[in-house]
Structures are given as C-alpha cells and as structure tokens.
Amino acid sequence: MSLFRRLSWSSDGAFIATTGGKDGANNIAPMIERTSWNLTAALSGHMKPISVSRINPTLYKAGGGGGNLSCYSIIALASAESTITVWKPSMSKPLAILMDAFTMGITDLSWGFNGNILLASSTDGKVMAIHFKPGLLGTALTEAEKRMVV
Numbered sequence: 001m002s003l004f005r006r007l008s009w010s011s012d013g014a015f016i017a018t019t020g021g022k023d024g025a026n027n028i029a030p031m032i033e034r035t036s037w038n039l040t041a042a043l044s045g046h047m048k049p050i051s052v053s054r055i056n057p058t059l060y061k062a063g064g065g066g067g068n069l070s071c072y073s074i075i076a077l078a079s080a081e082s083t084i085t086v087w088k089p090s091m092s093k094p095l096a097i098l099m100d101a102f103t104m105g106i107t108d109l110s111w112g113f114n115g116n117i118l119l120a121s122s123t124d125g126k127v128m129a130i131h132f133k134p135g136l137l138g139t140a141l142t143e144a145e146k147r148m149v150v
Contacts, residue, residue, distance in 0.1 A: 006052040006108060010073045012149060015040060017053035017075050029053050029077050043087055045094055046079040052108055053077050058115030059146060060138030062090075071149050074137050076118055078106035084120060084130070088137070095137075102126055115140065 008017050014034055021028040023042055029050045031041040056074040074095075075087045082102045085094040102122035110119045115137065118130040141149065 006054070008053050008055045009034075010055050011057050011059050012071065012073075017055055017077075019050045019053050019077075021050070027079065029075075031075075041089065043075065043077060043085070043094075045085050045097070046077065046081065046083055048080040050077050050079045052079075052106060054109040054111055054118075056111045056115045056137070057113070058111075058137075059141045059149065061141055061145070069141075069145055069148055071141055071145075072138070074115070076109050076111070078109050078120060080105040082106055082122065084109070084118075086118070086132075096130075096132075098130065101128055 007019060016032050016034065018030045018032060021030040021042065026044045027046045027049050028042040028044045030039055033040050054076045059071040059073060062070040062072050072089045077085045082100055082105060084098040084101055084106065086096040088095050101120060102124050104122050104124040106120055106122050108121050116132045116134055120128045
C-alpha cells in the first residue's frame with residue numbers, strides 16, 4: 001500500500017505510464033495508449049507496489065530507417081522498497097536497476113531538462129541524483145524532428 005501514486009504522460013502524448021498495477025503476484029506499471037486506452041506494456045521487477053512513474057521529457061530516435069521518423073521514451077519507476085528501475089521500451093528487462101537507494105520509500109522522481117539526470121526523493125528526507133552518460137539512453141530528437149513526430 002502507498003499513500004500516493006504518481007503517473008506521467010509521454011512527451012509526445014502517445015501513452016501514460018501508470019502505477020500500482022498487479023499481474024497475479026507481480027507488481028507492474030501498466031503503459032496505456034492514449035488513443036485506444038489499450039495496454040501497450042506492463043513493466044515489472046519491483047517487489048513492492050510501484051508508486052512513481054516518470055517519463056523522460058526527451059524523445060529519442062528509434063533505430064531503423066526507411067524515411068519514417070519514429071521515437072521512444074525512457075521510463076523511470078520507483079517503489080516502496082526503495083528500488084528505481086529505468087526502462088527502454090525495446091528491452092524486456094530494465095536498462096538500469098538501483099536497489100536500496102534510500103532507507104525508506106521513494107516519494108518522487110524527476111528528470112532533468114537534458115534527460116541525462118534523474119532525481120529521486122525519499123521519506124527519509126534525502127535526495128539522490130543519478131547521472132546517465134550522454135548517449136547511454138539514446139540519441140535525442142532535434143527540435144525540428146520533434147515537430148515532425150508530435
């Protein structure tokens with residue numbers, strides 16, 4: 001149980017990352033498509049309920065080519081057991097897992113303006129900054145490319 005749930009919309013508005021989902025005994029973060037309200041993914045890997053989802057405001061170029069520009073979002077999840085996971089949509093497991101980040105539960109996550117820094121806060125009164133090397137999460141779309149996608 002948690003006292004709050006923090007949801008987040010993708011930068012392009014295509015989906016919402018929700019929290020507190022269950023699939024049998026597994027705690028999941030359902031990803032729901034905006035236009036159809038269909039479940040597009042169910043991210044799991046937390047022992048306790050997921051209470052925070054934060055989608056990186058930076059859109060990243062998806063692989064492939066063929067003239068069509070497509071993009072993806074990076075999603076960070078946090079739960080009451082002080083675990084943070086960071087997800088790329090094409091991966092079946094998290095890109096990064098940080099266990100026992102705090103001595104108490106995580107209250108919120110926030111991405112920095114450039115998409116390379118993830119901040120976390122906890123009920124124990126501490127704040128943590130996680131820095132991802134540029135390029136680790138992907139290649140960011142330019143402003144002109146964002147206008148073509150969004």
